[in-house]
Amino acid sequence: MVKFILLLSTLITAVVAKLTYPTDGTVWKVGEPVSVTFAPGQPAETVNMYFSHDRSIVIGSGPISEGGSFEFIVPPNAVNPAGGPAELVVIHRVDLHLYSVDTIAIQIEG
Structure with missing residues (x-):
């Protein structure tokens, strides 16, 4: 029981990799090479990224404990079919367990 409480305490105080780029309002163009950048995170941390209006295509995924x-x-x-900015969704997992979700508004130009 003590080990469980210590583990839970560690997870609660752990900080996941901070998304450093893009920021809200960044403008991207269809066909343009871009990157999503993170500061170092937790050991065994991974991310999956996609646009909220079309979750069928994962645009990036993998380990992020060292940043990158x-x-x-x-x-x-x-491009958001409803108009306006697209929402980039970043799912953070630590040891394969859902830990947090980031969302960033990106303006996509066709």
């Missing part, structure tokens, strides 16, 4: 970038070409489906 995920590079990709902005796909045509990144």
